[in-house]
Amino acid sequence: MSSAKTSPVVETGLTHLAVSLRGVTKVYDNGVIALGPLDLAVRKGEFISLLGPSGCGKSTALRIIAELSAPSSGTVRVARHEGVPQPGHGIGFVFQEPTLMPWTSVRENVRLPLKLAGLPKAEARARADEALASVGLADFAEAYPRELSGGMKMRVSLARALVTDPDILLMDEPFAALDEITRFRLNNDLLALWRSLRKTVIFVTHSVFESVYLSQRVVVMTARPGRIQADIRIETVEPRGEEFRTSAAYSDYCRKVSAALAPSYSGQSTL
Template identity: 75%
Template structure:
C-alpha cells in the first residue's frame, strides 16, 4: 500500500519529510530491485543515496515520487506545506535534463505550472524567481541548443523548483558533466539548499560528491538494495573549497569508500 501523504501519523509529528517502511520492489521479470528498505528523512535534511548500479537508488526515488508503486511496504510523505496554492510536495531532477528543444528556457520552466493550471502573474513571478535562483535570468529566451550541459541542468533544476516543492529528489543530475562544472553546480546546490530549506534526497555514484554535499550518506548494498551503512558528515557549515581540500573531507571519503567496497565485490566490470 502506498500513501502519498501522512494524515495523522507519527512521521509528521516527528518532523520527518519521508518515511519508508518495509519497502520492496520486485519487477514483473522477477528481478528483486529493492528492499526491504526502512528509511527516515528529516525535514530540511540533505541525504545522499550511494551504491553500485542496479542497487535500487533510482527505484527508491521513483517510489518516493509516486512514479512507481512498491511491491510491499509503505511510502509516506509529510503533508507540511502542501496546501500552499500552486505548490507541490515533490520536485524531481532526472539524470538527463529532458528539455523540450522547441521551447525557450522560460517555457521549459513553465511546464509544471502549466500542468498544474497555474497561470497569470503568479506563474510569471514563479518562473522569474526559479530562473534567478539557478542563475539563468539572462537566458530566459534562449533555446536548449544554445546552452551548455551545465546550463541545461540548471534549467531542469529551475523546473523542479518552480512549484516550490517541499522535497527535492535528484537522480544523478551532474554525472555527465565535466569536473569543473560539476563542482560549481555542487556549490550552487548547497547554497540553494541552505537558502530554501528544502529536503533533498540525492542519488549519486560518487563518494566525493556524496560526502561534499550531504549531512547524511546512506551506503546501499548490491541488489536488492538495502541500507548497508550510514554516515553523518559532521563538518562545519557552510562548506566550500576549504572543506573539499581538507584532511577531514579526505577521511570521510575514505570511510565511505571502505563501506562501499563490499557492494562491488565480485561484480564484473565494476
C-alpha cells in the first residue's frame, strides 16, 4: 500500500455531491492501518451517520474530510471554496468535547472563527448572536462556560461551528457524554436545525438508536481498518419526532442496523 500523502482536492464543480471519498486509506507512522480503502459519497443537504466500533476510523474519516489529517492514499473531493471562512462555504466541525475557552464569554467563544477570519467586530458579534439564537442560547451570550450545563456547552460548540455558515457540518460524537434525556432533546433540536438550514451533516456515533433516529442514511463501518459494511437508507415520514422514536418502523430499522453492525464487533481487534 502506498504511503505517499495526498491532500484533499477542493472542488467547487461537484453538482450533487458534497463529499466524495474514493479509495481513501490512512496508515499511521507506526504502521497501523486505521482506515480503508473507503468509498463514500454524500449528497448536498444529506444527513448521514457513520456508525461502527471504537477505532474503526470514523473520526479519522471526518478529520480527512476537514483537512485536519491527510489521507495516505485515495481521492477526497469536497464541494466548497478555499480560503478563510465565508458565508455559505466551508466546513463546520463539532468535536467530542466542547473545547470552549473558559476565560471568556459564550458570545466570544462563538465569535472566535470570525475573529480569526478578520471580520469587523460588529458584524462578527451580530452573527455570533444569530448563531446562539439558532441553538436556543440567545439569553446566555454573556455567560461563561463554567455557568453552563454539559448540554448547553455542546450547543455553544454547535453555534461556533455554524457561525461561518458552512455548507458541511461534521459532528464527532457530540452527544456521547450527555445523559439520555439531554441527548434526546439535542437530537430533536439538531433535526429541527437541519430541516431549517439544510446543511450537509456527517454525524459520527456509537449509538444504533441515535443513528437511526437522526439520519437519512446509516453507514455501518467494519472494525479497523474501517471500510463500509453496509449503507442503510432510513425512509420515514418527515418531520421526525417522538412518534417515530416509538414506532414499529424505528424498531425495525434499529434491528436492521444492529444486524449489519454485529460482524464489525465480533471481528474487532483488541486494542
